[in-house]
Amino acid sequence: MFPIVDLEAADVSKRLDQACRNVGFFAIVGHGIPQPVIDHAWSAATRFFDLPLEAKLAVQSDSDAYPYGYSPMSAEALGASGDLGSSTDLNESFSVSPPSRPEVHEAGGFALDRRVWPQRPGDFEVAWTKYYVHMESLAARLMGECARSLGLDPAFFVDKIDRHLSALRALNYPPQPVSPASGQIRAGAHTDYGTLTILLPGEATGGLQVLTAAQEWLAVPPVPGGFIVNLGDLMAMWTNDRWRSTLHRVVNPDESVAASERRQSMAFFHHPNWDAEIRCVETCVSTTSPARYEPVQSGPWLRSKVEASHDHD
Numbered sequence: 001m002f003p004i005v006d007l008e009a010a011d012v013s014k015r016l017d018q019a020c021r022n023v024g025f026f027a028i029v030g031h032g033i034p035q036p037v038i039d040h041a042w043s044a045a046t047r048f049f050d051l052p053l054e055a056k057l058a059v060q061s062d063s064d065a066y067p068y069g070y071s072p073m074s075a076e077a078l079g080a081s082g083d084l085g086s087s088t089d090l091n092e093s094f095s096v097s098p099p100s101r102p103e104v105h106e107a108g109g110f111a112l113d114r115r116v117w118p119q120r121p122g123d124f125e126v127a128w129t130k131y132y133v134h135m136e137s138l139a140a141r142l143m144g145e146c147a148r149s150l151g152l153d154p155a156f157f158v159d160k161i162d163r164h165l166s167a168l169r170a171l172n173y174p175p176q177p178v179s180p181a182s183g184q185i186r187a188g189a190h191t192d193y194g195t196l197t198i199l200l201p202g203e204a205t206g207g208l209q210v211l212t213a214a215q216e217w218l219a220v221p222p223v224p225g226g227f228i229v230n231l232g233d234l235m236a237m238w239t240n241d242r243w244r245s246t247l248h249r250v251v252n253p254d255e256s257v258a259a260s261e262r263r264q265s266m267a268f269f270h271h272p273n274w275d276a277e278i279r280c281v282e283t284c285v286s287t288t289s290p291a292r293y294e295p296v297q298s299g300p301w302l303r304s305k306v307e308a309s310h311d312h313d
Contacts, residue, residue: 004223006030007141017149024244025210025230027223028142028198033134035225038200040123041131045170046264047121048094059094059118067306068097068167069116073174090176090186090252094118095169096128132168135198135268139166142196142229143270150239151283160276161195165302166269173204173250173263180252186263187250192232193305194271194298199228204253204263211247220248234272234301237293240284274299 003019005012008030019026048056053072061067071093097115117125140161147156173186189211201208201222208228209217220228236245253261272278276298280291 002027002218002220004029004226005229007032007145012145013149016145020146020149020231020235020239020243022213022244023210024236024246025220025228025248027226028229029223029226031138031227033138037130037134040127042200042264042266044121044124044127045094045172045266048118048124049092049170049172049264051118051120055120056092056094056118059116061095067093068095070094070118088184089188089250090180090184091171091173091250093169093171095167096132097167098165128168131266132268135168136164136166138198138227139164139196139268139270142198146196146235150242150281152281156281157195157272160272160298161270163273165271165274165299166194167271168266168268170266171264173265175260175262176252176258179258185249185252189247189249191245191247192230192269193234193302194232194269195235195238196232196270197230198268198270199230200266201228202264204261207263208248208250208265217249232269233305234278234296234298237278237296238281238284240280240289240292242284271302272298
């Protein structure tokens with residue numbers, strides 16, 4: 001049974017801890033984000049991906065760091081970020097950077113002087129800005145719940161995420177009228193890099209799968225009115241592997257519908273401040289469970305993982 005955590009429930013801390021220990025993936029409901037905000041952002045992404053390629057390439061990523069803007073098909077190989085293969089992924093994406101802030105240049109290119117928006121559709125910037133702000137607030141709420149679940153002060157993470165480098169990305173997985181190359185799938189097996197990811201998945205047969213502790217691939221279904229949340233590598237480090245950063249992938253559609261089936265998703269990748277130190281927290285370290293990780297700085301860690309996923313030529 002895939003865990004579902006109601007953020008309005010009295011036992012949210014207990015259920016969150018169980019889900020993070022056992023799976024590293026869970027659905028959340030009771031999040032409070034208005035459905036019109038979600039629908040508007042989703043629709044804007046769909047209409048952007050429906051544009052001719054030339055229009056999308058007008059906002060193509062030109063960053064040597066995080067690939068903000070449009071990334072065309074096969075521009076990324078997520079499996080390479082964890083040495084799990086170098087086949088390019090069968091998707092296209094659009095990503096928006098964090099808001100511009102005074103310390104932007106300290107982030108090694110991972111926060112831009114200004115966001116780049118498509119000219120079409122005309123309501124894209126408005127829709128995505130609203131959605132980003134809601135995701136930002138939801139991520140902060142979740143990080144507070146994570147602190148409680150770990151027996152920490154609820155404000156433990158606040159000064160480590162108040163200048164966060166979170167990216168919002170929509171992904172389009174087009175139909176596959178021609179069979180992919182051997183080993184090539186919609187998104188290769190990988191773990192996420194930061195603290196947590198808040199995913200809005202679409203309905204499709206070629207969907208998200210997670211690798212269970214029994215080493216079996218489990219399909220993750222959309223939850224009506226909810227989001228899918230998974231932990232990233234930095235959260236596993238912070239918790240000394242008490243919580244799991246779980247391997248996952250997006251598989252190809254069934255052959256019977258591959259030529260016509262399209263999939264879309266929207267992911268908010270939450271990352272701490274560039275200079276945040278990720279050190280195993282005291283509640284997850286003991287004489288019988290010493291720290292497994294040396295402290296790392298959040299930003300350079302993120303940069304190294306992103307560079308690995310794009311260095312596949």
